[in-house]
Amino acid sequence: MNQNIAKYQNKQPIVRYRKITKAYGERTVLNELDLDIYPGEKLALIGPSGSGKTTIARLLMTLEKPSSGTIEVDGEMLWHMLAKGKLVQANEKHLQRVRGKIGMVFQHFNLFPHMTILRNVTEALVHVRKLDKDEAARRAESMLERVGLSEHVGHYPSQLSGGQKQRVAIARALVMEPKIMLFDEVTSALDPELVGEVLQVIKGIASQGDTAMILITHEMDFARDVADRVLFTDGGSIVEQGTPEEIFERPQSPRLQAFLSRFLKGEPNSRVAAGAEQ
Amino acid sequence: MDGLHLELLPPLLKGFKTTLMLTALSIVAALVFAMLAGLARMSLRVWFRWPAAAYVEVFRGTSLLVQLFWIYFALPMLLDIQLSAMTAAVLALSLNYGAYGSEVVRSSIAAVPKGQTEAAIALNMTPSQRLRSIILPQAWRMMLPGFGNLQIELLKGTSLVYLITLADVTYQAMMLRTYDLSSTAAIFVWLLVLYFAAASVLTWLVRFAERRAAAGRS
Amino acid sequence: MWKWEYVEKIMPKLLEAIPVAVGAALAGFTLAVLLGLPIALARRSRNRWLSAPVAAAAEFVRSTPLLVQLFVLVFVLPQSFGIRLSPFWAGVLGLGIHYSTYLSEVYRSGIEAVPKGQWEAAIALNFGKWRTWRRIVLPQSVPPTLPVMGNYLITMFKETPTLSAITVVELLMTAKIAGSASFRYVEAFTLVGLIFLLLSYPSALLVRLLEQRMQRREGRVTSR
Numbered sequence: 058m059n060q061n062i063a064k065y066q067n068k069q070p071i072v073r074y075r076k077i078t079k080a081y082g083e084r085t086v087l088n089e090l091d092l093d094i095y096p097g098e099k100l101a102l103i104g105p106s107g108s109g110k111t112t113i114a115r116l117l118m119t120l121e122k123p124s125s126g127t128i129e130v131d132g133e134m135l136w137h138m139l140a141k142g143k144l145v146q147a148n149e150k151h152l153q154r155v156r157g158k159i160g161m162v163f164q165h166f167n168l169f170p171h172m173t174i175l176r177n178v179t180e181a182l183v184h185v186r187k188l189d190k191d192e193a194a195r196r197a198e199s200m201l202e203r204v205g206l207s208e209h210v211g212h213y214p215s216q217l218s219g220g221q222k223q224r225v226a227i228a229r230a231l232v233m234e235p236k237i238m239l240f241d242e243v244t245s246a247l248d249p250e251l252v253g254e255v256l257q258v259i260k261g262i263a264s265q266g267d268t269a270m271i272l273i274t275h276e277m278d279f280a281r282d283v284a285d286r287v288l289f290t291d292g293g294s295i296v297e298q299g300t301p302e303e304i305f306e307r308p309q310s311p312r313l314q315a316f317l318s319r320f321l322k323g324e325p326n327s328r329v330a331a332g333a334e335q
Numbered sequence: 336m337d338g339l340h341l342e343l344l345p346p347l348l349k350g351f352k353t354t355l356m357l358t359a360l361s362i363v364a365a366l367v368f369a370m371l372a373g374l375a376r377m378s379l380r381v382w383f384r385w386p387a388a389a390y391v392e393v394f395r396g397t398s399l400l401v402q403l404f405w406i407y408f409a410l411p412m413l414l415d416i417q418l419s420a421m422t423a424a425v426l427a428l429s430l431n432y433g434a435y436g437s438e439v440v441r442s443s444i445a446a447v448p449k450g451q452t453e454a455a456i457a458l459n460m461t462p463s464q465r466l467r468s469i470i471l472p473q474a475w476r477m478m479l480p481g482f483g484n485l486q487i488e489l490l491k492g493t494s495l496v497y498l499i500t501l502a503d504v505t506y507q508a509m510m511l512r513t514y515d516l517s518s519t520a521a522i523f524v525w526l527l528v529l530y531f532a533a534a535s536v537l538t539w540l541v542r543f544a545e546r547r548a549a550a551g552r553s
Numbered sequence: 554m555w556k557w558e559y560v561e562k563i564m565p566k567l568l569e570a571i572p573v574a575v576g577a578a579l580a581g582f583t584l585a586v587l588l589g590l591p592i593a594l595a596r597r598s599r600n601r602w603l604s605a606p607v608a609a610a611a612e613f614v615r616s617t618p619l620l621v622q623l624f625v626l627v628f629v630l631p632q633s634f635g636i637r638l639s640p641f642w643a644g645v646l647g648l649g650i651h652y653s654t655y656l657s658e659v660y661r662s663g664i665e666a667v668p669k670g671q672w673e674a675a676i677a678l679n680f681g682k683w684r685t686w687r688r689i690v691l692p693q694s695v696p697p698t699l700p701v702m703g704n705y706l707i708t709m710f711k712e713t714p715t716l717s718a719i720t721v722v723e724l725l726m727t728a729k730i731a732g733s734a735s736f737r738y739v740e741a742f743t744l745v746g747l748i749f750l751l752l753s754y755p756s757a758l759l760v761r762l763l764e765q766r767m768q769r770r771e772g773r774v775t776s777r
Contacts, residue, residue: 120673149682156679167674171692180688181678233678396757397749400714401725405746408738413554487616494618498718505621512628520629527617527625534616 160235220251350507368433373440584649589656
């Protein structure tokens with residue numbers, strides 16, 4: 058494994074997966090996975106569907122519970138806690154505390170349909186971060202401006218296009234100032250002409266911030282542009298990882314080569330090939 | 336054994352027999368009314384549609400107990416006939432639940448894909464052949480859950496015949512009370528248990544029918 | 554056969570009974586609405602010690618006749634527990650408890666209709682269980698169920714004659730009293746039937762209108 062990712066490696070990892078296994082009955086989706094993510098690092102996860110990349114993100118966002126193994130976030134255990142000197146299953150209070158450092162944007166947006174765009178973004182600020190309404194509105198409006206949606210603050214999600222909805226979802230997650238942001242195939246559900254605006258926004262966030270990002274994506278060009286490190290998963294483990302250049306120009310493992318060859322038939326096909334895989 | 340008050344059962348079961356008979360008769364009659372009215376409401380002929388619609392809206396829009404009283408007390412006066420309590424009860428229950436059932440019939444038939452009718456027409460089937468061999472068998476399966484709920488409601492509705500002094504299980508329970516007021520709690524517990532048992536059997540019957548109707552499909 | 558003068562005589566009495574019936578229905582409905590939600594939540598609980606008994610009790614109440622339940626309230630409560638309720642309030646309590654089991658199913662279907670993604674977004678934003686329910690799930694689950702709830706209110710109104718069995722003087726009881734005084738039942742019971750029809754049929758149409766308006770609103774509120 059080529060670890061030429063010096064840019065971030067001198068810091069302590071902000072996320073550590075240790076021997077993470079996730080099984081659904083007979084089916085093992087992740088098998089003793091080890092993964093370190095560094096502060097501010099932009100990590101792209103690519104691989105065929107069912108390879109476990111979404112599960113990696115969902116375990117971190119506490120949407121799924123690991124069958125075994127531990128995840129450490131910013132120096133603290135996520136799924137476990139210390140009780141009287143022993144490591145036990147984390148309770149809801151502990152989860153809530155650590156979870157606040159992680160944010161996620163979903164493939165299907167999951168905006169709250171009964172709230173305006175502004176309220177979608179302020180709701181968590183007011184009720185989770187306990188900001189007062191005016192301060193929350195200020196931050197929300199500034200974030201919405203950053204993603205280019207200032208004129209839509211009073212609208213409802215159903216009045217927006219897919220690309221706009223996804224940008225709201227990004228603003229909603231980002232305004233909570235997480236240390237790690239997860240993007241789970243955030244453009245896969247969009248019409249092709251709307252993909253670009255969302256990718257632009259994400260590129261902007263990537264270049265500005267010190268937020269670590271995990272980007273699960275089929276947009277290979279985008280991954281190449283934004284990522285510091287690319288991980289290729291298949292069959293529940295990390296098969297290969299490296300810089301974008303290493304992964305895309307000089308893939309070592311046969312499985313990665315096979316996966317990439319589906320995208321090599323000219324750039325316009327890359328999304329079609331990814332779509333055919335779904 | 337005294338705590339269980341088993342001695343209350345024999346008289347209650349006598350009335351329970353009446354309840355079950357009343358339920359069975361009314362379910363059959365209600366099914367007939369439901370089919371007739373449901374099909375009539377989908378007919379292209381106004382002469383079928385409007386009377387059926389009137390029947391359904393009147394019986395759905397008024398109270399079962401009022402219907403029962405009307406049929407038992409008012410109707411005989413109107414037509415100068417005699418009606419036994421049993422006849423009045425079966426009429427009221429079947430007309431009432433038949434009206435609700437007709438909606439189940441109507442919506443189930445409407446839910447059968449149009450392509451089925453078209454295929455049957457293409458095969459030159461007559462309307463009644465289409466209905467009998469193609470539409471109804473498929474619609475029947477969709478009617479079962481709705482019918483299942485209605486028959487439980489009908490069972491519960493039979494308790495009202497106590498108020499027209501028909502000797503069903505509720506009537507027997509109230510009679511038992513007059514002999515021994517102190518057993519009131521035990522009497523009502525048994526009464527509720529008997530109804531619950533009957534409801535459970537009815538539910539099981541419908542689930543059995545649903546499984547049979549689903550045989551041979553994905 | 555049909556005497557209009559008799560109709561004139563009993564009509565005022567019948568009209569006076571309408572508020573009793575409507576009042577009982579509304580009060581019972583309110584109780585059912587308030588009870589139905591906790592029952593629905595309890596049935597969804599992952600704690601078996603809570604969900605199983607509540608589900609069993611709800612099934613038992615739903616599958617047994619309201620009439621018998623009313624008798625229990627009026628005869629067993631005073632005898633075994635020393636609680637004496639007026640007929641009207643026993644009727645309201647009976648209606649409310651009986652129909653809360655139906656409404657709990659309505660609440661349940663509304664809750665299950667909220668897409669899983671909403672729950673996940675709430676987790677991702679770290680909302681916590683109570684807030685997720687209060688601000689995200691319940692506001693989305695209740696409005697689509699309003700037409701069905703409305704229909705249950707109408708049903709409960711049509712159920713009020715059952716309360717005559719525990720001596721509540723609603724519409725049917727009034728008609729019985731009027732009818733037995735002069736041994737003329739045709740006008741009395743026909744009029745009661747008509748009153749029910751004239752009150753419930755337009756209400757049902759209103760509910761259908763509400764349902765159509767909600768379906769148009771669905772376009773605005775459907776989540777994606």
